[in-house]
Amino acid sequence: AQSVTQPDIHIxxxxxxxxxxxxxxxxxxxxxxxxxxxxxxxxxxxxLKYFSGDTLVQGIKGFEAEFKRSQSSFNxxxxxxxWSDAAEYFCAVGGFTGGxxxxxxxxxxxxxxxx
Amino acid sequence: xxxxxxxPRHKITETGRQVTLACHQTWNHNNMFWYRQDLGHGLxxxxxxxxxxxxxxxxxxxxxxxxxxxxxxxxLTLESxxxxxxxxYFCASSGAGANTGELFFGEGSRLTVL
Numbered sequence: 001a002q003s004v005t006q007p008d009i010h011i012x013x014x015x016x017x018x019x020x021x022x023x024x025x026x027x028x029x030x031x032x033x034x035x036x037x038x039x040x041x042x043x044x045x046x047x048l049k050y051f052s053g054d055t056l057v058q059g060i061k062g063f064e065a066e067f068k069r070s071q072s073s074f075n076x077x078x079x080x081x082x083w084s085d086a087a088e089y090f091c092a093v094g095g096f097t098g099g100x101x102x103x104x105x106x107x108x109x110x111x112x113x114x115x
Numbered sequence: 116x117x118x119x120x121x122x123p124r125h126k127i128t129e130t131g132r133q134v135t136l137a138c139h140q141t142w143n144h145n146n147m148f149w150y151r152q153d154l155g156h157g158l159x160x161x162x163x164x165x166x167x168x169x170x171x172x173x174x175x176x177x178x179x180x181x182x183x184x185x186x187x188x189x190x191l192t193l194e195s196x197x198x199x200x201x202x203x204y205f206c207a208s209s210g211a212g213a214n215t216g217e218l219f220f221g222e223g224s225r226l227t228v229l
Contacts, residue, residue, distance in 0.1 A: 006157075032216045043205060043220035044158075051216065090157060094216060101209055101216045102148060102173070107157035 002027045004093050006106035013081050014114045021076040021109050023091035033074040034092040034103065035065055044090065050074065061085070086113045117142040121206050121221035129229055134193040136224045138206030146209045147189040148218065149173075149181065151202040158205065164189055196228045 003026045013019055025031055032051050036044040048059025055067040065076045074091060088110050094103035119140040128134050140147065145166045150158040150173075160173030162181040170181050178200060180192045193200055203225050207218040 034217070041223075043222045044207075044218070045220075046217050049217060101146065102160055102163050103216075103218060104160070105150075105158040107155060 002031075002093050002095075002104045004091050004104055004106035006089075006091055006109050008109045009107070010110045010112065012112040012114060015083050016080050019076075019078045019081045019085070019111070021089050021091075021111070023074045023076065023106060024072050025074060025091070025093040026072065027093050027095065029095055031093045032095055032101065032103075033065075033067060034094075035059065035063070035074075035076050036090045036092060036105075037061075038088045038090065038108075040087075047076070047089075081111075081113055083113045083115055086111055119206060119208055119219055119221045121204075121224045123224060124222065125225050127227045127229065128196050130196060130198060132196050134196050134226065136191045136193075136204055136206075136226070138189045138191065138221060139187055140206075140208040140219070141187065142208055142210070142219060143186060144208035144210050144219070145186070147183070148207045148209075149179070149189065149191045150205045150207065151175065151200075152205060152223070153202050161191065161204075162189075193226075196226075198228050200226065201228045202226060 005024045034049045035047040038044045047063050050057050050067045088108045090108045091106045092103040122137045148163040149161040159175045164170050164183040203223045206221040
């Protein structure tokens with residue numbers, strides 16, 4: 001069965017500081033990996049995704065993530081956080097099986113940005 | 116622009132009542148999904164569909180049902196609402212084929228069961 005662990009429930013960083021959100025996954029084959037962001041009262045927006053190829057992927061809003069197969073990790077990073085980055089972040093894993101691509105999500109990390 | 120819409124956005128109902136949440140997408144996507152979001156649990160998959168007349172159970176399907184009679188719609192029905200089904204429900208869709216996989220989400224339906 002596929003699963004995702006986000007070990008940090010809450011993270012607080014100062015504006016301008018760097019950020020790393022952790023994600024570990026379990027999946028029986030080559031995974032598709034995603035990071036989504038959710039602002040309060042909103043749906044989820046895709047930040048970035050990894051299917052294959054270069055293990056360092058760039059996303060929107062200056063975010064990047066690195067796929068490390070040996071560590072089963074897909075950590076999200078940003079070199080300098082802005083106050084508008086405060087939101088909840090979800091890591092997800094899936095694959096193309098049975099004609100579709102259902103995703104399993106982690107429990108999320110709530111990011112607070114101190115001014 | 117293509118979009119995915121959910122209705123109602125907010126609903127309060129009573130225990131034992133049947134409730135249907137609507138989901139309509141104009142992406143022409145084959146794949147549609149229903150998730151529920153609860154504090155401490157993230158998003159959990161309820162049901163999903165990979166095409167017309169196809170439906171599948173997710174990890175938390177008990178007490179829910181879906182039907183897919185056309186490409187655009189995947190209504191979620193709570194047969195007899197329970198307080199444990201108080202949650203925020205998200206519908207999502209994605210295109211078919213490998214190297215897709217990105218889910219497009221609706222804005223959610225907040226359901227309260229009293």
